[in-house]
Amino acid sequence: MKTLQKVSFAVAFAAALVPALSQTTAHANSTNTIVSTSSMTDTAYTRKSATGWTYNLGGTASDMTFGAKTHYLKNYPNTTWHATQKRYITKKDGVKYLYYYVTNSNKTASGWIWHGYLQKKSYAHTSSSSTSTTGSGTYSAIYSEAKSLLGKPYVYGANGPSSFDCSGFTKYVYSKAIGQTLPRTAQSQYDTYTHVSSANAKAGDLIFFGTSKNNITHVGIYKGSNTMIDAQLRGVVNEATNVSWWHTVGYSRPATLS
Numbered sequence: 454m455k456t457l458q459k460v461s462f463a464v465a466f467a468a469a470l471v472p473a474l475s476q477t478t479a480h481a482n483s484t485n486t487i488v489s490t491s492s493m494t495d496t497a498y499t500r501k502s503a504t505g506w507t508y509n510l511g512g513t514a515s516d517m518t519f520g521a522k523t524h525y526l527k528n529y530p531n532t533t534w535h536a537t538q539k540r541y542i543t544k545k546d547g548v549k550y551l552y553y554y555v556t557n558s559n560k561t562a563s564g565w566i567w568h569g570y571l572q573k574k575s576y577a578h579t580s581s582s583s584t585s586t587t588g589s590g591t592y593s594a595i596y597s598e599a600k601s602l603l604g605k606p607y608v609y610g611a612n613g614p615s616s617f618d619c620s621g622f623t624k625y626v627y628s629k630a631i632g633q634t635l636p637r638t639a640q641s642q643y644d645t646y647t648h649v650s651s652a653n654a655k656a657g658d659l660i661f662f663g664t665s666k667n668n669i670t671h672v673g674i675y676k677g678s679n680t681m682i683d684a685q686l687r688g689v690v691n692e693a694t695n696v697s698w699w700h701t702v703g704y705s706r707p708a709t710l711s
Contacts (some may be wrong), residue, residue: 480666487514488541488549495664498534498555498571499676501607503527507555510540517542520615523564526620531609532557532686533670540565559686560604560698588708590631592657598630599674599682605689619671621660622684624675633708639663639672646705650653657710660694661702669702 485491509520555572556563582648599622608616613625620639627633636642643661654660660681662671673683679695694701 477661482545484544486543487517488543490540493536493539497574497670498536499574500526501570501572505566505570507566510565524562526570534571588631588633590710591710592710594630595626595657596676599626602689607684607688608688617684619684620633622689623672623674627707631708635707639676640669640671643669643705646707650708654704656708658704660704661700662699666702
């Protein structure tokens with residue numbers, strides 16, 4: 454009798470395992486599927502490591518395909534990537550992944566990338582003991598110094614004189630040209646000095662770009678007539694300000710220039 458009970462128990466136990474095994478294997482998918490896609494607040498990221506690609510995603514929601522690899526992060530060591538969309542994808546292995554749609558600041562590279570390859574952008578030397586006192590000098594001195602640096606390469610966190618990032622460039626130029634010490638970051642340069650309207654902006658003012666007054670991502674030295682000189686991914690250049698890839702947030706006046 455005991456033997457019969459043992460056999461009955463073993464059969465019942467095996468029967469209980471059948472649906473459990475079926476549920477486990479059911480997690481695997483025959484296709485990649487899109488769980489959701491939504492817009493997100495423009496958030497600045499840099500690469501976390503040199504690995505990772507951006508992709509063109511195609512197909513349908515129920516049968517999404519990974520298209521061509523478009524940009525390899527190894528080739529973009531100092532690039533700021535702006536994430537504006539997020540997409541959850543359940544891959545064929547049954548695991549859900551988060552991807553961001555990213556575009557670089559110059560709008561020359563874009564694609565979908567796994568979020569784990571990125572990290573939120575942080576700015577070097579975020580603390581500053583710089584004075585907020587408005588300086589004085591001449592625009593000629595500002596522009597002459599800035600012009601002498603044309604062609605210098607862009608390096609994130611660089612303060613010059615051989616390379617610059619955007620706020621490192623403006624800080625260096627004002628210091629060398631008129632002895633005015635600016636805060637280190639673009640955000641703090643925007644926050645520190647008196648703001649002026651676009652109608653009242655003058656050559657030598659600082660012009661700021663970003664998504665809002667609390668998210669300043671770039672700064673240049675305004676030259677007037679919708680032009681500026683700045684340090685961007687192509688290095689120190691003269692360029693237009695009223696183009697699609699620059700979103701102007703405002704202007705500030707660190708110095709009274711003649």
